[in-house]
Amino acid sequence: MGSIPQRRSRNWRSLAALAAGGVLITATACSTPEAGGGGEDGGKEGPFTIGVSNGFIGSEWREQMLATLQKDFDEYKSDGVVDELVVESADVDVNGQIKQIRNLIKSDVDAIIVNPNSPTALDKVFGEAADQGIKIVAIDQAVESKDVTNVVIDQGEWASISAEWLAEEVGDGGEIIAVNGIDGHPANEARWEGAKKVFDDAGVKVAANDYGNWDQATGQQVTKDLLASHPDVDGIFVQDGMALGAFQALESEKKVGDIAITGEARVGFMKRWQEQREGDGDFTSIGVPNPPSVSVSALHVVVRMLEGKKFGDSLEGNSVYLPIPETVTDENFDEQFDAVKDEPDTYAVDHSVTAKEADDYFQ
């Protein structure tokens, strides 16, 4: 089995030889054979090697994130823009992700796309990467490091969409329970902050709040327990990745239709939603897509960064906020469901910016 670094160094050697022979016409001044030797501001010579660091593999969402990335990467590859996608993906803690990123740095990647496990604890290793001239893009959740460009959706806004729907359903003075993701997780905190504000403003009381780790089975158990201790609530706020489980808990308590529940834009849940629509006209729900293909959007952005393009006014702080895709509602359900119903149950309704839309982020 050929090793990655050996292949890489061969590529670089041949590139250097070409450059020395004057065959390769360099548009910019820098073509040093050392990895990451590109200038801070000028563009580099392709093809680029892109590293990926993913620190959590317990969800189908992450698999879809990696699979769609690989697909679009292959398109860039056939165009000669990029050459290799080095993937580090495993269940790791912060230390493990620091190791992942160091491995990527040492594999001479030109850029790293990272789904970070911590908003702050990777700052120093991001600094190490930036020192080597590596561009870093964080997806799914934002980090604070100035060495990183976040390509994310606004998680607070994402959660407030379904929270507003639920607040409307239960009305002023209504009582709800909340099934959130992972306690202390940055995306979870941002989401709950957004949702909680909506509930407070609407006079909705949160009777209890627990965590289902973005896992359907855990979400089902947590919902069941919360329903047992709070049988009289009017609604359930549940984050994506757990809504199907929460719905099943509601079903086993025979309370579907009595208690309003936020849904998710995933095929498994949408199938149940469809059944309810066919059976009982009263059932209503909402699914706000959280697109796994944020990885693809990030790829478009990072390639342009490597080419030396400068951001326009799309950058807020160090973040580029992607549009949140159209919400799945009772009104547009049939159309949305038709588009994805042949996908596996775990498939999440997806969206990424196109290469052309990504161009608009830059000057």
Place this chain on the structure above:
Amino acid sequence: MSPPTAAPPAPQPDTPSPLARAGSRVASARMPTYAITGLLVVTVAATAMLQSGFFTAYGLSSTFATILPLATIAVAQTIIVLSGGIDLSIGTIVTLSSAVTVVLMEGDNARLPLAIAAGVAAGAACGLVNGLIVAVLRLQPIVATFATSFMFGGAALLVLPSPGGSASPVLTETYRMVLALIIPVPALLLLILWLVWRILRAHRVGQYLYAVGGSAAASYTSAVPVTRVRVLAYTLGGTVAALAGVALLADSGSGDPFIGNELTLGSIAALVIGGTRLRGGAGGAGGAILGAIVLSLIQGLVFFAGIPTDARELVYGGIMIAAIALAGLLTAGGPRQPGRTA
């Protein structure tokens, strides 16, 4: 089974040159020392081959920056295991200490010494709690420290409810410094840790650790203060674990309420590969340090060998089993002395 390393040069009795003395020490070492040295040579050679920039300043400093926390916690666990105990809470002690340190430090260089002192004190206190429960209340160490791991992990969440806080710039910058072009600061700290261990081992307390771990009853009849030695072992272990917490903080630059929890089992794997007997009484921190280096390098090797990401954990686990088996085989075949290794 023959030792994997080449035969040492014959000692020259008349002129005991440093080389010859080193040679005779190799010859008198226990089998596990050969095993771990062999493993080290193989993994370092393989890493240097597969990872082109291994011997650059960044290659070395990032490698040792990753190794130091694991090696330190492995030393902490070794002290406890040598005395006949085991500590499943050690990862959460690391977490709690680093949480205490980062919360008190607030990114301020001036508060660094006090914050580290408080973190180390927290680690020592956790160790003392473990020691009292195991040695005085006489609960089974595995179960007792499993239970205290929830206490310490929970305390860490109270101190630092969500990731955040920043380490002082002096701490994070010093940790990344490379002295004399090729000597990373974490490597130097590792050397100091080993030297301190050698001093402890030569001291009466060190002898007591081995004695109590080897045979508590025999130690008792020889007037060794068994209970106090056990409490001390856990307290020392907690103190060293706290240093691992500070190292993690220097490495990441920020606090995290789960940062050390997963290191517990790694610490045990490292010391077993390093030739320490899990029943206690034989082994040493030097082996544990080498074990941690080997474990960490193997993990990198699996990546640099180009194994697909989904298969890496399987391969890593397989190699780890092989390393442990090798260490175990050579330990079993070694001379039957209740002795020590480096």
